[in-house]
Amino acid sequence: AFYSPHSTRLATTLHVSSDEVASRDILDESLRNKNDVTKLVLLTLPSHSHSEVEEILASTQQSLRELHRESQDAARSHHKTMGKTEPTGGGHEIVFSNSYVDLGKIDIVGFDYDYTLLTYKEELLDLIYDMALNRLVVDRKYPLGMLDAGLKFDPRFSIRGLAVDKETGWICHLTYTHKVAVAWEGREKVTTERMIKEYSGKRALRPSERRERIKPLNDLFSMAECCLIADTVQYFKDNEIPFCARNAVHDILKAIGDTHMSGDFHRVVSKNLEKYVRPTPHLKEVLENLKGAGKRLIFVSNSPFWFVDAGMKYVIGEDWRSDWDAVITSAGKPRFYTDINRPFREVCMDTEGITFNRVVKLEKGRVYTEGCLKELIRVMKWNDDCDDGLDTEISESSLSGSNVLYIGDSLFADLVDAKREFGWTTAGVTPEVGYELDMQSDDGLISSQRSIAMLLNALRSLQKELGPKERTEEDIYVMDALEKLVSKW
Numbered sequence: 190a191f192y193s194p195h196s197t198r199l200a201t202t203l204h205v206s207s208d209e210v211a212s213r214d215i216l217d218e219s220l221r222n223k224n225d226v227t228k229l230v231l232l233t234l235p236s237h238s239h240s241e242v243e244e245i246l247a248s249t250q251q252s253l254r255e256l257h258r259e260s261q262d263a264a265r266s267h268h269k270t271m272g273k274t275e276p277t278g279g280g281h282e283i284v285f286s287n288s289y290v291d292l293g294k295i296d297i298v299g300f301d302y303d304y305t306l307l308t309y310k311e312e313l314l315d316l317i318y319d320m321a322l323n324r325l326v327v328d329r330k331y332p333l334g335m336l337d338a339g340l341k342f343d344p345r346f347s348i349r350g351l352a353v354d355k356e357t358g359w360i361c362h363l364t365y366t367h368k369v370a371v372a373w374e375g376r377e378k379v380t381t382e383r384m385i386k387e388y389s390g391k392r393a394l395r396p397s398e399r400r401e402r403i404k405p406l407n408d409l410f411s412m413a414e415c416c417l418i419a420d421t422v423q424y425f426k427d428n429e430i431p432f433c434a435r436n437a438v439h440d441i442l443k444a445i446g447d448t449h450m451s452g453d454f455h456r457v458v459s460k461n462l463e464k465y466v467r468p469t470p471h472l473k474e475v476l477e478n479l480k481g482a483g484k485r486l487i488f489v490s491n492s493p494f495w496f497v498d499a500g501m502k503y504v505i506g507e508d509w510r511s512d513w514d515a516v517i518t519s520a521g522k523p524r525f526y527t528d529i530n531r532p533f534r535e536v537c538m539d540t541e542g543i544t545f546n547r548v549v550k551l552e553k554g555r556v557y558t559e560g561c562l563k564e565l566i567r568v569m570k571w572n573d574d575c576d577d578g579l580d581t582e583i584s585e586s587s588l589s590g591s592n593v594l595y596i597g598d599s600l601f602a603d604l605v606d607a608k609r610e611f612g613w614t615t616a617g618v619t620p621e622v623g624y625e626l627d628m629q630s631d632d633g634l635i636s637s638q639r640s641i642a643m644l645l646n647a648l649r650s651l652q653k654e655l656g657p658k659e660r661t662e663e664d665i666y667v668m669d670a671l672e673k674l675v676s677k678w
């Protein structure tokens with residue numbers, strides 16, 4: 190690498206020990222006390238023999254250090270005041286609207302169950318991950334060593350909105366134009382060169398290929414699925430075990446599906462609700478307020494009744510069904526929206542079995558399963574329950590418009606078809622937005638963003654000062670050093 194013959198602040202910093210840093214008067218007391226060489230490197234800019242360029246670099250370095258000192262002071266002040274004020278909900282209790290919604294014109298409010306009415310703790314994804322891993326080893330005869338390798342669900346690795354390429358086993362982040370922006374093979378980032386080679390030189394797939402190869406990870410349950418795919422691939426790579434990525438992904442998806450369909454994790458959760466379910470003391474009040482405002486409430490969940498019943502009794506009480514005008518479990522969304530001739534079945538409260546009697550009307554307090562929206566329109570006859578004498582029988586038009594609000598967590602299972610096919614107003618429960626807002630208000634992140642802005646401004650000013658002339662080795666070195674600092678921040 191080229192080093193300027195003139196003294197460069199960066200070059201000097203990279204070659205001093207922490208003791209030497211502490212003894213030199215090159216940073217303020219806050220850094221010397223921390224003895225933080227890494228931070229020192231981030232706050233130290235290179236020098237340049239051109240006086241005007243050197244003035245830009247020196248001024249930017251001084252501003253960076255002042256910003257860092259202010260950020261540390263703010264962080265210390267925030268730490269001292271923690272606990273002295275009442276905690277607020279932060280970004281987790283905010284409602285965002287992409288279009289105008291008049292709740293006064295909403296007649297019917299529908300709710301999903303999992304991760305909507307009932308919010309789970311992180312331990313649930315740990316459980317699903319462990320159960321699926323055990324199925325891989327026991328049922329699919331994957332290496333027994335996987336159980337002893339310390340494989341565990343990592344909440345910091347996966348997030349909704351990712352996708353898995355079923356051919357390569359890569360965990361992919363797609364852009365809005367469906368190009369693969371970033372991919373991970375196991376826990377290792379895939380190089381740009383490999384992505385370009387795999388996706389025909391453009392990091393994108395034809396729509397038909399995308400439908401065949403790419404599986405979106407859209408709900409919170411799929412976070413365990415994402416993590417297990419990456420960990421299994423990494424285990425094979427670390428232990429030099431030959432494997433077919435397509436088969437591995439198929440086996441893992443099957444293991445996750447079997448964990449759900451078998452009801453194994455449902456039974457564990459229903460017996461340990463305090464361990465897996467977050468308390469929601471405000472939920473009953475929310476439902477009562479909606480009822481008090483004259484709204485009809487519909488409960489539509491893909492989970493089985495016995496599982497739903499245990500959870501709702503835990504968060505609301507024994508009489509939870511009295512809050513709802515219609516309760517539908519094992520609905521099979523999104524098919525619930527698209528099927529046209531799937532009848533409802535009633536769940537027997539005594540045996541929890543399903544009866545095959547024809548359902549001609551949904552009655553309050555009873556529980557139904559399967560069905561579809563077309564059938565729901567036909568059998569929702571609530572005029573018998575109306576006290577004011579008005580005819581409130583539900584018509585097809587009243588269930589096919591913006592006067593219905595449906596709230597759920599899964600974009601495709603809960604919201605897309607309800608909005609696209611029937612014009613419902615839909616609301617997505619997305620805790621990730623809350624986490625993102627919390628992160629954006631973090632002092633460290635704000636300081637990093639401002640530092641990046643300063644460095645980019647310095648780079649632009651430097652290029653303007655140097656003009657269009659041919660760059661010297663010193664010019665290139667300084668500009669490269671600034672770009673590297675930006676990437677480190």
